[in-house]
Amino acid sequence: MSPAPTSDVLGSGPAAPSLLAAPLLWVTGGKGGVGKTTLTANLGVELARRGYRVLLVDFDLGLGNLDVLLRLRPERTLEDAYRGRCRTERCVVRAPHGLDVLPAASGSPEMAAADPVRRAWLFGELERLGAAYDVVLGDSAAGIGPDVLASAAAAGRVWVVTTPDPAALTDAYGLIKALDSWAGACGGDVATPELVVNLAGDVEEAERVARRLTRVCERFLARAPRLAGWLPRARGVADAARFQRPFALGRDESLEVACLRRLVAALEPWLPPPAAAARGRSQRRAGPKTATQAPVAGDR
Numbered sequence: 295m296s297p298a299p300t301s302d303v304l305g306s307g308p309a310a311p312s313l314l315a316a317p318l319l320w321v322t323g324g325k326g327g328v329g330k331t332t333l334t335a336n337l338g339v340e341l342a343r344r345g346y347r348v349l350l351v352d353f354d355l356g357l358g359n360l361d362v363l364l365r366l367r368p369e370r371t372l373e374d375a376y377r378g379r380c381r382t383e384r385c386v387v388r389a390p391h392g393l394d395v396l397p398a399a400s401g402s403p404e405m406a407a408a409d410p411v412r413r414a415w416l417f418g419e420l421e422r423l424g425a426a427y428d429v430v431l432g433d434s435a436a437g438i439g440p441d442v443l444a445s446a447a448a449a450g451r452v453w454v455v456t457t458p459d460p461a462a463l464t465d466a467y468g469l470i471k472a473l474d475s476w477a478g479a480c481g482g483d484v485a486t487p488e489l490v491v492n493l494a495g496d497v498e499e500a501e502r503v504a505r506r507l508t509r510v511c512e513r514f515l516a517r518a519p520r521l522a523g524w525l526p527r528a529r530g531v532a533d534a535a536r537f538q539r540p541f542a543l544g545r546d547e548s549l550e551v552a553c554l555r556r557l558v559a560a561l562e563p564w565l566p567p568p569a570a571a572a573r574g575r576s577q578r579r580a581g582p583k584t585a586t587q588a589p590v591a592g593d594r
């Protein structure tokens with residue numbers, strides 16, 4: 295079995311200031327099916343296990359499935375809030391793993407279409423809600439639409455998930471290139487993307503894949519990503535998804551859990567220190583401990 299990545303390929307990574315009250319990690323990747331949602335959900339579970347107050351946001355607004363991976367049954371989604379049917383707070387689901395989730399609609403073509411007005415609304419809402427959290431994790435939709443690029447520009451860290459598959463690598467490069475142009479065009483301070491290689495056979499393959507992508511970026515773009523970490527192709531990950539149970543709660547000695555923890559370790563220096571997280575926890579509003587819609591005063 296391959297070891298988890300060595301520390302020289304891990305790092306805190308260059309970061310732009312997050313536009314939200316809490317740091318925003320934007321998990322994106324260009325291609326669908328590369329593991330963005332799997333990674334976001336499990337990072338959230340592991341960060342919550344370590345005492346951070348975590349908000350997971352499903353930015354796949356028209357075809358969300360983050361809630362499914364965590365076996366949640368949301369009664370309301372961001373679409374309800376956007377259409378004025380409830381306050382955004384009422385869409386927040388408290389997952390049993392100790393984290394909060396803002397679920398998206400599933401099968402809503404209108405919500406899937408990029409929309410600058412809706413984007414501004416969503417970021418306004420997150421700016422407000424984010425104050426109650428230590429970190430916000432954004433699960434991006436696939437593609438390189440303006441919603442994906444603009445959200446990256448609002449994030450303190452941008453993780454691009456790819457796999458050794460040539461099509462996934464091509465799309466990851468396309469996304470990084472689009473982010474570069476977006477940053478240039480809006481004169482924006484966009485965080486330099488970092489890579490997460492998923493579905494790798496071992497650490498050597500993950501590093502090889504990252505090197506290939508980094509070299510092309512160095513050659514053609516203003517900035518090149520570095521490897522934040524990797525995840526193995528693992529039966530434990532696939533089975534966990536099938537049973538709607540995060541693999542982060544799996545066996546401590548499994549390679550996927552070790553790799554996930556290394557990824558979280560790469561994030562931690564960027565987050566508020568655990569002591570602040572613990573202080574914050576005591577101020578956290580009371581809420582149900584199981585998977586239910588968190589009740590908030592002022593519901594419409």
Ligand SMILES: Nc1ncnc2c1ncn2[C@@H]1O[C@H](COP(=O)(O)OP(=O)(O)O)[C@@H](O)[C@H]1O
Pocket residue numbers: 323325326327328329330331332333492493525526527528529531532535536
């Ligand atoms: N490391 C992994 N090992 C095995 N299966 C994985 C792994 N990562 C993701 N998968 C599977 O790949 C599929 C797509 O993952 P998902 O996270 O939904 O991708 P995305 O959000 O990028 O579309 C899911 O069925 C998931 O269980």
Ligand SMILES: [Mg+2]
Pocket residue numbers: 330331332354433434
């Ligand atoms: Mg997804």
